[in-house]
Amino acid sequence: MSPRAPRGWTTSADIAARVRRRWDDGSLLTAYAAGAPCPRVEVPIRGPAVREIGAELAAVREWSARLVRDSGEGAAYGLTLREVGGRAIGRNTIPARAGVESFEQAWRLLGVGAQVARFDAVREVTASREPRLVGWVARNPLRALAVADEWPRLVAAVAWLAGNGGRGWYVRQITAAGVDTKFVAAHRGLIAALLDELLATDPAAPADHIDQSRSRGAGFAARYSFAEPEPLVHVRVDAGFAGLPPPVTEAAFRLDELARLRTSARRVVIVENQVTYLAVPVPAEGVVVWGAGFSAGRLGRVPWIRAAASVIYSGDIDTHGFAILSLLRAGVPHASSLLMDRDTLLAHRDRWGHEPSPTRARLDRLTDIEQVLYQELVEDVHGSAVRLEQERIAWDWVEQELTGLRWGWG
Template sequence: MMWTTPKELKAQLARLWERGELLRDGVTGNNRFPLRLAVKGPASADITERFDAVRVWATELANTSPLRLEWQEVRHRVQGLQRIPSGGWIDSMDDALGWLGRRREWNRFSSLVEMTRLQNPSLLPWLEKRPLQALELEEEWPRLLAVVEWVRRHPRPAIYLRQVDLPGVHSKFVERHRTVLAELLDLGLLADAVDTAKTGVAQFAARYGFLDKPARIRFRILDPSIHAVAGTSCPDVTLDAGSFSHLAIEVRRVFITENETNFLALPNIPGAIAIFGSGYGWGALAQARWLERCAIHYWGDIDTHGFAILDQLRHHFGHVESFLMDRASLDAHVAFWGREEKPQRGDLHRLTQEELRLYDDLRDNRIREGLRLEQEHLSFGWVRERIDQLLQQD
């Protein structure tokens, strides 16, 4: 039987709740009631062949509270004039909430709306957009409002989140709710209090003018004659990006590698340092403009993302050369070929012709589908030989 049942009518109404539409009305003041629900009833043949079943169906709908039925008169050649349900109506929000068993949630959400309307009405659009999430955050909502109000009163405070002094609010609370707070702060702050160039959860502090822990750069001295730390030969050092940008050491050559073992295993090389790379994102390293005076060799995986990272690094240092990211290195290590699960598909515009040919071969699966060679699989003899070739060019 394809006729609409009370359960299906209730499901139509429930979908409005599940999409947040009913709660949204509590913010906007929209009144969608009386609300018509679609009813699919029997055809003429059903009235002829299943008249008793039709009567039972119509009676069941008529006895469903709080449903108010819309009736259609049908003149049937056998059964005569019949009244058949053609639609269902819910007359009020209270009827809808009662049928769905959602009065308690409605009251809780209404309290959140009233609290927000009194304390910071600029945040009401967030409640309208995310009413179900607001219910989940009911317990935290007063503290979220308090954080927004504090930042509104102290725009771009230039302190650490740990220093925000609010009852019940600590840095972990802010960190846990950064995504929600970012949306609320964007609504609640003046435009000049938000640095829109800083995006994403990782840049939350910078976006709203808080201090953040500095980015750090790890490097190794590869030349024993370079004295970066008194009394230590070839130290492994980590500095904040600002300090690294002012580093005053005699360096002619820089190797950047994404693999820590390779970073640690690189041999002594005259006038050189190694930097432990950070994948996508070179903003911290870009502060060190003294690197422009050095030969820079980037050693990444031979896969599409490796070339994409190289391309991004060249945005900051256009003279970077790839190292061990060539077809010869790939072909010499067939036994270690692996698979790249989610290849990069975009066009890259900062690669050399040779790099671009290999990138296109990998991206377009011309050699093998999803081919990659991770940098740690290159034999160390092969690495030493390439380093020697570089040094012979000096």
Template sequence: MTMLTVAEARAKARTRLNKSMSTWATQPGPVVLEIALHPPTEKQVLDDQRAAMEWAASWRTIAAPAPASALAPDTDTAMPKISDNPVIDWTERSWARVGRQQVPLRLRLGTPETVANFVGGEEARQWRRLRDRTATIRSRFCDKRPATSAKVEYVAASVDPLASAIKAHAKRILGLGPAEFTTLLDVVEWLRDHPVGTLRPRQLPIRGVDSKWFETHRSLVTALLEATGRSEAVDVLDAEPRIRMRILDPELIPSGLSDITAPVTQLSQLAIAPRLVFVFENLESVLAMPDWDDAVAVHGSGYAVDNVARLAWTHRARVIYWGDLDSHGFAILSRLRKHLPHVDSTLMDEATLIDHRDLWVQEPKPHTGVFPELTGTESRALARLRAEGDVRLEQERIPWATALAALTAKATSAGESAPMTGEQG
């Protein structure tokens, strides 16, 4: 096996540092990262004695052999120990043709700081930044959580919510500039300590914080507030989800409005009772729908499709879903069906996929999950697109005439009405 160079060992340590940085920052303790150095055999030394000597010398600059007094009884290697400096286990080889030689056997890095010092460069700077910011967050919030019940205190003894929040958002914390990090702490502290009432992000009395700042950092603020025991403090700052919908039947239109974008709770309170609700992942499909008796079309907005189920009148209507023919389209359908089990789908079958093979594209990040809410037909379509190499057929690529015919057939199959005129909406 090839002798491991210092550069190669650094690369291994760098990989470990990047992978474990958030864990080491939130769970202080020894690391004891051991890297085997693969010293040469006698034959390798004889083949290239100069290379072997230079290799050993390069490791001697990292950590020279320990004096004899540091060797363990009955062994030729240094005692393993946790150290703030790199430790190399050296061993003595007695070769017939080369003689006695001290060779490095393995490298031990006993603490995160030791790993960072050995790695150096930007990774070491990132580690120290995350270490210091973790300490700052802890000093600011760790001992100021509100009183909890005995049950909660018992759970908290084994689970550190602040550590979990920092670990989950380590990249975001690292990516903040110094001023942004200070502002983050100020926002979390202010929200934790003050009743927010009906304040909007624009009204927070913290310099530099507005709705755009809050939109960018909302998830991190929320995670830290949850860790401090004040998860409810950010609720009022969450803008209520909005849904866009078109009322396709002129008889259902309130006050002459047919194309509406409004908060979910307001749309849910509309005095309408459509018999048919189309839910489309693609907004253009919603806008293209013609007039249709007793029907509305709702934009599902991808994984925000849960909000459709919050519209009270959808639970009393027949719901037809049409999404992209890809893994995420089926994931979204499955998600909606958890809330509205009676949802039917259209144009999400194997035949539609095959009929439009020339319109396929590659799905960049396919969903690999399992969706028990799918029907047999839908599951077979999902299996087929995966078998074809994770392809996708985007909803908007299907010719509109084909789509409208399929929607009409699906609606009329259960006795619902067809489009009034076939004209575009």
């Protein structure tokens, strides 16, 4: 009769699973990279009770022999044995504890020799090309190991970026060997982590070399003092505005160039939505500007907009719409709002939407009437996270409001 398979008795796979936890959390490789002793892992072995040995002696012997074979004579783990038995079955020696106390045992037991060799190559490249990252590799071994094939290029990219920020260059101008902007974009999060480490440990780096207000994602270039494309400001104009040729009725400018224009306008309309911006007539002696969300706040840096006799902002009726209006008034205190009132909101109840993440910020630059409506939106007086997007306002309602301004619309 063949021996039954043991149930619940510890196997070499169970021992490996306990050790693998130390691999998966990086602690084994971190200790290895730091030259520290291998973290010892002790595994109590669950085996047969004395009363089971007589009935399943063949299975017990096979189980015990397999644990011994799998240990590789101590190459994968050590075993502590104990004697069990008595008169009925005789004395038998079975495994009681397993122990892993060296890196060599751990690598053999887990079968990760090839991965450790790759990690060693990462450490060698780091030590020879950018020693200031040795500590990061030791603390983040699995992250480094995951990109072992790309590591030389990553180190080259990081070294170039660390040395060339603040020169007014774009990341596109990178000249590190084998590195281009697509490579940087593909590994942006990791490169950012390495740059933070490198610049934080560089005594020659300016204290403000990392702009912590910028993210490692969308704000990557600005975070490390590289130039980034500036959103253009779109403006619809009367013929001849700012010396433009008469056929030109719309233009887009960099903000700093828009601010340097030697021109003037009596009336400025700043509109949130692009299609509404295109549809609103250009007022006499004036311009229509596409505000494009929180970019509208930048328009206060344009002298001729600040100097305009009348500036109107028209945005969404939601909490962020009023936040943008308040931001605009930081630079243009006399700006007024249009189509951002309770009557407009309530007249379009069937067109309301839901604001995904309303703000509850204190807005000190709203008029009393605007402040009341803003608080109603914050407190969900009209419903939960009510939002009326500008493009949902009926066009005849828009035309009626524009006519009421008596601006001499063209």
